[in-house]
Amino acid sequence: MGIDIKSVNKRFGGFEALRDVNLSVAPGEFLALLGPSGSGKTTLLRIIAGLEFADEGQVLFDGHDVSERSVRDRHVGFVFQHYALFKHITVAKNIAFGLEVRPRASRPSRQDIDERVQRLLQLVQLPGLGGRYPSQLSGGQRQRVALARALAIEPKVLLLDEPFGALDAKVRKELRRWLRKLHDEMGITTVFVTHDQEEALEIADRVVVMSKGVIEQVGPAQEVYDQPATPFVYDFLGNTNRLPASVRGGVANVAGLLVPAAEVPDGPGIAFVRPHEFDLRPSGTYGGIEGTIAHVFANGPILRIEVNVPAVHVAVDLQVEVEAMRQGVDGLSLTRGARVALAPRNIRVFPDR
Amino acid sequence: MSWSTARLRQPSVIPGFRLTLGFSLAYLFLIVLIPLGALLLKAGELGIGGILDIAVDRRVLAALKLSFGASLVAALINGVFGLMLAWVLVRYRFPGKKIVDAIVDLPFALPTAVAGITLATLYAKNGWVGSLFGPQTWVGSLFGPKGLMIAYTPLGVIMALTFVGLPFVVRTVQPVLADFDAETEEAAASLGASRLSTFIRVIFPALLPALTTGFALAFARAVGEYGSVIFIAGNIPMVSEIAPLLIVTKLEEYNYAGAAAIAVVMLAISFVLLLVINLLQRWNQARMRA
Numbered sequence: 001m002g003i004d005i006k007s008v009n010k011r012f013g014g015f016e017a018l019r020d021v022n023l024s025v026a027p028g029e030f031l032a033l034l035g036p037s038g039s040g041k042t043t044l045l046r047i048i049a050g051l052e053f054a055d056e057g058q059v060l061f062d063g064h065d066v067s068e069r070s071v072r073d074r075h076v077g078f079v080f081q082h083y084a085l086f087k088h089i090t091v092a093k094n095i096a097f098g099l100e101v102r103p104r105a106s107r108p109s110r111q112d113i114d115e116r117v118q119r120l121l122q123l124v125q126l127p128g129l130g131g132r133y134p135s136q137l138s139g140g141q142r143q144r145v146a147l148a149r150a151l152a153i154e155p156k157v158l159l160l161d162e163p164f165g166a167l168d169a170k171v172r173k174e175l176r177r178w179l180r181k182l183h184d185e186m187g188i189t190t191v192f193v194t195h196d197q198e199e200a201l202e203i204a205d206r207v208v209v210m211s212k213g214v215i216e217q218v219g220p221a222q223e224v225y226d227q228p229a230t231p232f233v234y235d236f237l238g239n240t241n242r243l244p245a246s247v248r249g250g251v252a253n254v255a256g257l258l259v260p261a262a263e264v265p266d267g268p269g270i271a272f273v274r275p276h277e278f279d280l281r282p283s284g285t286y287g288g289i290e291g292t293i294a295h296v297f298a299n300g301p302i303l304r305i306e307v308n309v310p311a312v313h314v315a316v317d318l319q320v321e322v323e324a325m326r327q328g329v330d331g332l333s334l335t336r337g338a339r340v341a342l343a344p345r346n347i348r349v350f351p352d353r
Numbered sequence: 354m355s356w357s358t359a360r361l362r363q364p365s366v367i368p369g370f371r372l373t374l375g376f377s378l379a380y381l382f383l384i385v386l387i388p389l390g391a392l393l394l395k396a397g398e399l400g401i402g403g404i405l406d407i408a409v410d411r412r413v414l415a416a417l418k419l420s421f422g423a424s425l426v427a428a429l430i431n432g433v434f435g436l437m438l439a440w441v442l443v444r445y446r447f448p449g450k451k452i453v454d455a456i457v458d459l460p461f462a463l464p465t466a467v468a469g470i471t472l473a474t475l476y477a478k479n480g481w482v483g484s485l486f487g488p489q490t491w492v493g494s495l496f497g498p499k500g501l502m503i504a505y506t507p508l509g510v511i512m513a514l515t516f517v518g519l520p521f522v523v524r525t526v527q528p529v530l531a532d533f534d535a536e537t538e539e540a541a542a543s544l545g546a547s548r549l550s551t552f553i554r555v556i557f558p559a560l561l562p563a564l565t566t567g568f569a570l571a572f573a574r575a576v577g578e579y580g581s582v583i584f585i586a587g588n589i590p591m592v593s594e595i596a597p598l599l600i601v602t603k604l605e606e607y608n609y610a611g612a613a614a615i616a617v618v619m620l621a622i623s624f625v626l627l628l629v630i631n632l633l634q635r636w637n638q639a640r641m642r643a
Contacts, residue, residue, distance in 0.1 A: 051539050071543045078543040084536035088558040098544030101554065146540075153544055 001062050001156035001189050002027045003048060008057030010043055010213075017043040019213040021057070025191060030183050032204035032221075033193045036236065040213040041193045042161055048191060049159050050074040061157070077150030077188075081162040083142045085134040091145050092117050092130030098153035120148040123182070140171040147179075158183075160192035164199065176203050197237050201225055209233050231350045234272040241320050243289075243309075245269040245349055252349040255289045255309050261349035268352040273344045275304070275323040280332055281341040288341025291320060296334050301325055305334065307342060389620070396613035407614040412590050413599060417615075419507055420596040421622060424575035427514035431571045435522025436564060442523070443530045457523050460516055465580030472513055473584040476503040505587030510595060513581045518571030525567035526560055533559060562634055569630045576623055 003025040010018040018040045025031050033041040046052035048059055050071035058067045066074055086094050093100075095117045099108055108116070121127050124144040134142055143163060150158065163179070164172040180203040183190050194200050200207045201221040209216045209224060209232075217229040228234040235242075245252040245259070247269045252261040254271045261269065281288050291307035298304075305322045322342060332340065396404055407413055442454055460468065476483040486493045486501035493500030503509050533556065541551040579597040586593040596619055603612035 049543060051543070071539070072545055072547070075545070076543065078540065080536045080540060082534075082536060084534065084540040086537065086541075086555055086558075097541070097546070097554070101541075101544065101546040101550045149540075149544065 003157065003189065003191070004058075004060040004063070005044070005048070006058045006060065008044070008047060008054040008059070010040075010047065010052070010054050016213050018047070018054070021213075021215055023208060023215065023218065025189060027062075027189055028187045029189055030180065030203065030205045031191045032200035032207045033191065033210060034195070034197060034200040034207050034236075035210035036195060038212070039210040041195075041208075041210045044210070045159055045161055045191060045193045048157070049076050049078050051078070075153065075155055077147075077153065077155035077158040079143070079146050079150050079158070079160040079163050081165045083134070083139075083146045083166075085142055085146055085149070087134055089133075090130060091126070091132050091134065091137070092121070094134065094145055095120050095130075095148045095152050097149060116152060120152055123151070124148040125178075138171075139167050140175055143167065143175065156189065158188050158190045160190070162193055162195070165194070165196075172199070179203065201237070209236065211236070226346070228272070228348070231270060231272065234348070234350075239275050239321065241273045241275065243271040243273065243320070244352070245271045247349065247351070254347070254349070257287070257289050257344075259344075259347050259349060264349050264351050269349045270352045271347055271349045273320075273347050275321045277344055277346040278320075278322045278324075279343040279345060280305070280322065280324055280334075281343050282332060283339035283341050285341040285343065288343040289320075290339065290341055293334060293336055293338045293340060294319065295336065303334065307340065309342075392613050392616055392620070395610055396617040398610045399614055403610075404614040404617060407611055408618045412594070413596070413615060413618075415591045416594050416596040416599045417618065417622070419510060419594065420576060420619070421626075423507060423510045423514055423595070424572050424578075426511050427518055427575045428568050428572035430511070430515050431518045431522045432564060432568045435519060435567060435571070436526055436560070438519075439523045439526040439530055443527060457520050460519050465517065465578065466584070468516060469513060469581035469584035472509070472516065472581065473504055476509060476512060476585060478502070478504070480504070504585050505589065505593060507593055509585040509587070510582055510593060513585050514575040514578055517578050517581055518575050521570040521574065522564065522567035525563045525570065529560055529563040562637060565630060565634055565637075569627055573623065573627060576619065 003023075005021055005023040008018055008021045010016075021040075021044060023044075033044060035041045043052060047054050050059075050066070050069055050073075054067065058065050060066065061074070071078070086097065089097075092114075096113050099113050099116065102108075107113075117130060118127075121130055124147055126141060126144055126148075129137065129141070134145065137145065143166075147163075160179075164175055167175065176199055192204075201224075204221055206219060207221050207224045208218045211232045217224055217233045219227075224233065225237050228237060234240050243254050245254040245261075245268070247253075247261050247264045248266050250260065250262045250264070252259045252264065252269050252271060259271065279288075283290060289309055291309040293305060294308045295306040296303060303324050305324065307320045307322055309320050320342060332338075334340075399407070408417075438457065442450065442457075473480075475481050478484065478487060483503055484490070486496065486503060488494065488498060488500035490500070495501075501508075503512060537555060537559075538551055541555045546554065577597065579595075579601070582595055583598055586595060586598075588594050588598055596615060600612045600615050603609075603615065
């Protein structure tokens with residue numbers, strides 16, 4: 001099922017949680033809402049679910065306006081960060097809940113419900129645990145029960161609010177890959193909220209980066225990472241170096257290096273380069289920023305090098321972080337105090353607001 | 354350290370096991386067990402047969418039936434309305450909420466005799482409230498030619514017991530309800546459950562342990578209540594005479610052993626009832642935690 005969000009606004013008292021948000025989710029898509037806390041990502045998810053209502057704007061499911069419908073009637077599967085399982089009933093009863101509360105006319109028979117519960121327990125890889133209580137399960141198992149419970153009502157959309165946020169790193173990694181596989185098997189439209197960029201980039205088809213109630217960028221995970229549309233996205237996704245620049249006539253001067261910046265107005269700017277997007281060259285090479293090595297940290301195959309670059313616009317020396325594979329810098333002397341040239345493979349200049 | 358304490362004591366970083374346990378036991382003996390022991394001793398003068406003779410006396414039986422029956426009904430009423438009151442106080446915001454919250458505790462603070470006299474005055478046939486239920490009023494005529502008598506009937510006893518037991522249910526349920534996770538309710542709604550079925554299937558089971566505790570406390574308080582009841586009850590033997598009053602009556606007749614015997618019977622019944630409630634509670638919690 002496709003979801004369309006049209007000009008949604010939401011305020012909580014004086015706080016603007018969402019500002020004119022527009023978004024389309026394609027049927028069968030796996031979409032991540034990514035942003036820091038307070039960016040409005042959870043509010044947006046809850047508005048899609050019907051747990052929260054927009055002040056203005058519409059939510060469409062397959063073209064039908066569902067803005068006025070409550071969560072009860074939207075038929076979505078919702079998974080909460082802290083599982084929200086019913087503690088007083090067994091795992092099997094938890095999963096069956098959505099079927100058992102249906103009015104008699106549309107309720108499946110006892111036997112059908114039992115069969116479906118068994119199938120779902122198999123699906124979430126917890127066969128034989130139907131008789132346990134939620135308190136007897138680990139965090140990862142509980143979240144899988146929560147997922148099975150949400151899937152039991154055969155929703156057309158699956159919404160997950162930081163589903164792995166409360167789990168430890170290893171379980172989180174396993175579970176998110178498993179979720180992606182599950183999604184590929186079932187093809188159900190899935191939207192999940194996360195503040196973990198690694199999680200979003202790894203498993204989502206498309207990533208929506210949000211900040212302060214506004215969508216900053218929407219795109220395939222790789223594209224969002226490689227071509228951030230705004231300084232915020234650059235900063236939020238992965239490490240980055242911020243280099244002051246001055247722009248004149250569509251050309252930016254970044255510590256002596258001239259870079260094309262056609263769409264940036266004249267004046268001060270900021271250039272962004274990720275640490276792994278620098279090539280280290282011998283000092284004096286054309287097309288590089290000259291600097292002095294301050295520190296070298298070897299981390300397995302990766303070298304993390306801090307380079308001091310003489311300041312152009314700021315009082316203190318700039319410290320630039322560079323990441324290089326060890327075999328890529330053969331022939332260069334990487335000792336403290338050695339001079340090198342930093343050649344960016346990918347650099348973007350934004351106006352400094 | 355002697356070998357016996359060495360075995361009792363689990364190795365633990367929390368200090369003061371022997372000190373606190375010792376003090377607790379001494380305190381319990383002094384305040385609870387010695388008086389109860391003395392009571393048993395006094396009643397023992399009559400022998401088991403003697404106690405049973407008193408217990409099956411018609412007047413005593415009627416009083417016991419009224420005491421426990423009315424207490425049970427009062428605790429049930431408090432269970433229902435206490436839960437509702439706690440719900441309103443936790444879930445909604447309204448002007449005067451703090452005042453309502455404070456009023457709940459008043460039955461604790463008021464001397465019970467004052468409460469009893471007030472209730473008796475209000476609910477007597479010619480009292481403010483009692484007169485509304487008289488035979489000549491519309492409401493009263495619903496209850497037959499004589500109207501509805503509240504004071505000097507078992508109804509009045511239930512009235513007074515409900516009054517003194519009110520705070521228990523509210524105060525035990527309130528914090529549990531306040532801590533109840535909103536996400537759990539949202540989860541139920543997202544699965545298609547109506548408000549009513551969310552309450553019955555999700556919220557109520559979570560409140561049940563606290564509700565049972567509040568019910569048990571209100572019940573226990575009602576069984577032992579004396580001051581607020583005797584004024585409104587009218588104390589007609591076989592009709593509206595409660596067991597605690599009968600004990601006082603026996604004392605006034607210098608029948609100390611007889612008074613102690615009734616007390617022991619009450620004690621035994623209360624103990625069994627509270628034990629059963631506690632066991633139910635344990636069973637329920639073991640199921641949820643395991």
